[in-house]
Amino acid sequence: MKICSYKGMSIRIMLRDEHCPPHAHVDAGAWNARFRFSFWHNEVDLWDVVPLSRRPPLTVLNGLCLSLGQPAHLRRARGIWWSAVKTACLDNQIWDCQANEVPVMxxxxxxxxxxxxxxxxxxxxxxxxxxxxKLEGVEIEL
Structure with missing residues (x-):
């Protein structure tokens, strides 16, 4: 399902066989890229590009990240992901109450x-x- 476009390229969430972490796809024909997003922070980053030999310029990949990271687009991506995959991909991870983050290790x-x-x-x-x-849960406003 389409989230948004950037310079004629559609950023999409696939609705079949998706898996964690939350991510969006761009199929540019000569190359495909995936961009990760989260349900606990508002950053978007490039996950991968295939084939690497056809990787577009960094300005294009950064532009796609920035486009997906716009608040309305990120909210739409999360909504589509949640409806299709039914998970925020946070279960069984660690939450640091002092730092308010999911630490890596x-x-x-x-x-x-x-x-x-x-x-x-x-x-x-x-x-x-x-x-x-912990009796109290955590509410994260995105």
Missing amino acids: KPVTDETYRIGSARYDPDEDKVLLSLIG
Whole structure:
């Protein structure tokens, strides 16, 4: 499903056989790219380009990232992903309550908890985390 366009290229979420992490696709004919986005922060980054030998200029890839990262486009991407895949791809990850982030590598401590479940509310553009071992959940306004 189409999210937006950038210089005639469509940025899309595929509706079949999608998998974590959340990402969008661009099929430019000579090359394909995937861009990761998240349900806990508003950054977008390039995941990969195939074939690498036909990779477009960095300005094109950065432009695609910036386009997908626009608040309305990112909200649409999250809504499509949530409707199609039914996950925010955060379950069983670690949440650091002090830093308010999903750290890359960090053990469970007094300030970190395993995410039991994550639910996205597309109307409010927020994520609700249930943390294992903590009575209070976390609400992330995106």
